Amino acid sequence: MKKKVLILIALFGSMSYLISAQSISNLISDRHKCCSASFETTDSDGLPSRYRVYQCREDLGNSPTSSEDAKADACEAAKSMAAILQAGM
Amino acid sequence: MKKLVFNFLFSSLFCFVITAQINKLQQTIVVDYNIVLNDTTDVESSQYAFKYQLNSDGIKSFQNLQSYIDTTLYDKEGFPHEFDSTPINKLNYFKDLSQNKVIYGSAYNFRMSGKITDSLKFDFIKGKAIKTILGFQCKQLIVSFRGRDYEVFYATALSEYQDGPWKFANAPGLILEVKSFDNSVTMVANCIQYSQDIDIKPVPKNWDKRLALSYKEFVKKRSSWRDNVKAKIRAEDPMSDISIPYRNFEIYHPYYVDNDR
Numbered sequence: 001m002k003k004k005v006l007i008l009i010a011l012f013g014s015m016s017y018l019i020s021a022q023s024i025s026n027l028i029s030d031r032h033k034c035c036s037a038s039f040e041t042t043d044s045d046g047l048p049s050r051y052r053v054y055q056c057r058e059d060l061g062n063s064p065t066s067s068e069d070a071k072a073d074a075c076e077a078a079k080s081m082a083a084i085l086q087a088g089m
Numbered sequence: 090m091k092k093l094v095f096n097f098l099f100s101s102l103f104c105f106v107i108t109a110q111i112n113k114l115q116q117t118i119v120v121d122y123n124i125v126l127n128d129t130t131d132v133e134s135s136q137y138a139f140k141y142q143l144n145s146d147g148i149k150s151f152q153n154l155q156s157y158i159d160t161t162l163y164d165k166e167g168f169p170h171e172f173d174s175t176p177i178n179k180l181n182y183f184k185d186l187s188q189n190k191v192i193y194g195s196a197y198n199f200r201m202s203g204k205i206t207d208s209l210k211f212d213f214i215k216g217k218a219i220k221t222i223l224g225f226q227c228k229q230l231i232v233s234f235r236g237r238d239y240e241v242f243y244a245t246a247l248s249e250y251q252d253g254p255w256k257f258a259n260a261p262g263l264i265l266e267v268k269s270f271d272n273s274v275t276m277v278a279n280c281i282q283y284s285q286d287i288d289i290k291p292v293p294k295n296w297d298k299r300l301a302l303s304y305k306e307f308v309k310k311r312s313s314w315r316d317n318v319k320a321k322i323r324a325e326d327p328m329s330d331i332s333i334p335y336r337n338f339e340i341y342h343p344y345y346v347d348n349d350r
Contacts, residue, residue: 038168043196046154046179049135049334050170051199056328074328081322081329089199 033059033067035075037082041089053082117146117287118247118263121280122254123158126338128273129165134336136162138172145184145252145263149289152182152254183292184209184258191256192292194299197311204292204299205307209258213241222265223281230260236340237274242266254278255338274338308341 034056042048055078057070120143128134138158144151157172164170184191189209194202216229218240225244232239243253243260253264254276267276302310315333322331335341 036166041196041199043194043200044179044202045181045194045196046177047137047196048157048172049196049199050164052132052168052332053322054330054332055326058328077326077329081326085199085331 033057033070033074035071035078037075037078039082039086041086051082051085053078053085055081117144117284117289118250118252119144119282119284119287120254120263120265120278121155122276122278124254124276125158125160125162126274127162128271128336129163130271130273131336132165133332133334134164134273135334136164136170138162139177140174141182141254143252143254144287144289145250146289147250147252148185148187150182150184150186150252151180151290154179154181180290180293182255183290184252186251186258189259191258192296193256194296195307197300197302197307198314202299203302203307203310204296205302205304207256207304209256211257211259213260216240218242223278225265225281227265228262234339236336236342237269237271237338239267239269239274308339312341 034054036052036054038050038052040048040050055074057074057077059067059070061069063069122141122143124137124139124141126135126137128136138160140155140158142153142155144153154177156174156176159174160172162170162172182191182193186209191207191209193205193207195205196202211232211234213230213232216231218229220227220229220242222242222244225246227242227244230241230243232241241253241257241260241264243262243264245262247263248261250263251260252258253260254267257264257267257276265278265281268274312335315335318333319331322329
């Protein structure tokens with residue numbers, strides 16, 4: 001019984017990891033409606049870390065520019081979230 | 090008379106051995122390494138290009154992050170990461186080879202750096218290749234370490250310094266080159282000097298204020314912080330995500346932690 005529980009936990013753990021590892025790739029697979037913005041930090045030991053915020057927006061309209069509008073919205077949101085995260089540090 | 094000559098010779102020999110030992114202890118080797126981490130297998134990979142200087146007396150050592158290297162690295166998505174060579178001078182990687190341990194600093198969240206203790210355990214396998222680096226004949230070793238497979242070259246003539254760049258140590262001589270087989274990591278020595286005047290610096294006193302962690306605790310803490318930040322971002326907007334590198338020189342992933350690679 002204990003072994004089965006451990007196997008289930010291990011399976012769940014692996015699945016969660018795969019889901020989390022793939023989510024960025026899934027999110028940015030449609031580049032027309034997604035955008036990203038990065039920010040960088042340098043730790044006390046002088047090592048830089050680069051973080052990138054990804055945002056996507058649904059293409060709801062039927063107009064020829066709706067996809068571009070969705071992307072522009074996504075870019076605005078990504079920039080804003082990156083700025084908020086950086087300011088919070 | 091014979092006894093006097095014997096005593097004189099014995100004393101001279103004793104003094105010579107002691108002097109040689111003192112000189113040997115005082116001799117510090119100073120090695121400049123160019124270190125590059127450019128892993129393009131995932132967008133969530135760290136990228137570094139820097140110059141670290143190793144100062145080692147063969148028993149203890151420290152490394153100085155002198156500067157980054159003037160270069161631009163591109164991540165998997167093609168985004169550039171620029172580095173410039175402004176002087177930095179931050180000490181890190183304080184090794185005690187007699188105790189097989191290293192104390193180093195690394196960030197476990199956006200802001201905070203820990204004081205991390207790790208062992209210097211590498212299961213080297215002898216390779217066949219031989220090459221000359223900076224005039225020293227070097228022998229090849231192969232090692233698998235926390236998610237990456239490396240080819241390592243050590244100088245056979247520098248067996249008194251079983252040290253190397255980053256955490257690498259405990260080869261039969263000074264490690265002058267490390268390259269991962271996936272070409273993500275390169276650590277190459279470009280200058281070797283000796284000095285009688287350099288003291289091996291201990292871990293800075295102000296590091297006592299840092300959170301002390303073992304390597305396993307560090308990975309657990311950093312992974313848990315990473316999961317939390319991602320969960321918060323996604324909860325705020327399901328159409329969003331944030332890339333937080335989990336691939337450094339070591340790959341911070343439970344599989345590698347659990348298997349202690």
